[in-house]
Amino acid sequence: MTTLTLPDHLMALDARDPLAHKRSEFHLPRGVVYLDGNSLGALPRRVPERVAQVAQGEWGEQLIRSWTAGAEEGRDWMALPDRVAAKIARLIGAAPHEVAVGDSTSVNTFKVLAAALGVAQPGRRIILTDAENFPTDLYVAQGLNALLGGTLELRRVPADDIETHLTDDVAVLLLTQVDYRTGRRLDLKGITAQAQAKGTVTVWDLAHSAGAFPVDLNGAGADFAVGCGYKFLNGGPGAPAFLFAAERHHAQAPVAISGWMGHADPFEMARDFTPAPGARRFVAGTPMVLSLSALDEALDVFADVDMEALRAKSLSLTDTFIELLEPLTARFPLTLVTPLDHARRGSQVSYRHPQAREVMADLIAAGIIGDFRTPDILRFGFTPLYHSHADVWQAARGVQAALEARA
Incomplete structure (x- = not known):
């Protein structure tokens, strides 16, 4: 978690990602890791022209x-x-x-x-x-x-x-x-x-x-x-x-x-x-x-997306996020509430934290956009069409920084 460069195994996952080309079809603001597509999806680039x-x-x-x-x-x-x-x-x-x-x-x-x-x-x-x-x-x-x-x-x-x-x-x-x-x-x-x-x-x-x-x-x-x-x-x-x-x-x-x-x-x-x-x-x-x-x-x-490939990438992204945050659950009052079982997991990962509202505000200010749900849920949505494992790693580092700052 303290490494300053993307770990090799995550670079390898992104290198062989069959959906990597879809990212270019979305407008994604610079300096932001957007993990709230389960509330509002990112803008597909061709939509403004169509409208x-x-x-x-x-x-x-x-x-x-x-x-x-x-x-x-x-x-x-x-x-x-x-x-x-x-x-x-x-x-x-x-x-x-x-x-x-x-x-x-x-x-x-x-x-x-x-x-x-x-x-x-x-x-x-x-x-x-x-x-x-x-x-x-x-x-x-x-x-x-x-x-x-x-x-x-x-x-x-x-x-x-x-x-x-x-x-x-x-x-x-x-x-x-x-x-x-x-x-x-x-x-x-x-x-x-x-x-x-x-x-x-x-x-x-x-x-x-x-x-x-x-x-x-x-x-x-x-x-x-x-x-x-x-x-x-x-x-x-x-x-x-x-x-x-x-x-x-x-x-x-x-x-x-x-x-x-x-x-x-x-x-x-x-x-x-x-x-x-x-x-x-x-x-x-x-x-x-x-x-x-x-x-x-x-x-x-x-139109050209294999939905099974989409699901496989979703599980890989969420697995990676859970693995990267697992050490933080021992250091902070952070509790995973999303099932580990793939069959019982959607395309988001959520944690409980007693200061969830404040932590999410800190994350958003730092460019890691998830959302808060009452009473104490930190919610992170993963959209395989435009997310990479590098995004997941950056988001995990952001969560660590936010928790350490509040501690």
């Missing part, structure tokens, strides 16, 4: 004609949500017609939770969730329950006790695959199978999964899922979110927010809602063209 072209050319020159202009070449605004959905589908193990893009993760959680309740077995009234699930998922469930007159029960239990609580009265299981604080990864396929064996419908939040490692929703038999576009997908602040609805549910699942863009023929202006084929029925309002275009361009970074 400028959409604003100046398509909006500025073509005006309203851009809704349909270029349809033959796949450049029209009307089909933009479907084009983006197809790119996301490849990353999450879904068919393009099972993915809808638009709105926020919270709004999409409302949509799929309502849909899941609509296909759940009659008489069941419990939504089962992890006690420490991301707050917005809990808030949405609470709001939906209030809208339904309080007829449901939101049952929050420890993640380790999910299987025990999968009883015959559970309608929907609502879980986030990777814990936003600890980076703990749940067994998507195994838990989905356990739930469905009990007749329970599954809703998965992929906010810290999509783009971070391979996800196979159809391989796992998942029912519904949601995810955001601005974390590991690098779509920019407030980027449109996505939802997944398995094809087998399309005919029966209710569309709780049935907007005109989810109609089978939006410009027919019919007075009754007829859902569009596939998940497009969940696209409620007019596409957010500027932000969707940014996400569309950002997703092209993944």
Whole structure:
């Protein structure tokens, strides 16, 4: 840790990194090691040009004609949500017609939770969730329950006790695959199978999964899922979110927010809602063209990426960080809370520290940008597309310096 030059074994890992060339596709500020891509992904270099072209050319020159202009070449605004959905589908193990893009993760959680309740077995009234699930998922469930007159029960239990609580009265299981604080990864396929064996419908939040490692929703038999576009997908602040609805549910699942863009023929202006084929029925309002275009361009970074290679590099980066910080856990009140088991780890590493807020502020001031999560979590996200082992080593040295200064 006190060495002033990058250790040989880390240089060797970077030298044979099959994803090293992807780093040049991102704008990364000098003097910064950015470890917060699990909150906001870095800017892909081609996005500003794309957004400028959409604003100046398509909006500025073509005006309203851009809704349909270029349809033959796949450049029209009307089909933009479907084009983006197809790119996301490849990353999450879904068919393009099972993915809808638009709105926020919270709004999409409302949509799929309502849909899941609509296909759940009659008489069941419990939504089962992890006690420490991301707050917005809990808030949405609470709001939906209030809208339904309080007829449901939101049952929050420890993640380790999910299987025990999968009883015959559970309608929907609502879980986030990777814990936003600890980076703990749940067994998507195994838990989905356990739930469905009990007749329970599954809703998965992929906010810290999509783009971070391979996800196979159809391989796992998942029912519904949601995810955001601005974390590991690098779509920019407030980027449109996505939802997944398995094809087998399309005919029966209710569309709780049935907007005109989810109609089978939006410009027919019919007075009754007829859902569009596939998940497009969940696209409620007019596409957010500027932000969707940014996400569309950002997703092209993944076009030539082997997701298994991405996962291998993620594990190598996080393993290296854990190994470099391990000596510090004996010297300081620093406690690893991210699982060592690869199967149970996302693409982040988190530690507890009694002065976590202050330590993270020191790190950010020094150019090591992670983030703090209440009450005492230091969180570091690793994005294999633009991180190197040299970044990890520099970050570890920065953590050591910050802890020593405070000691």
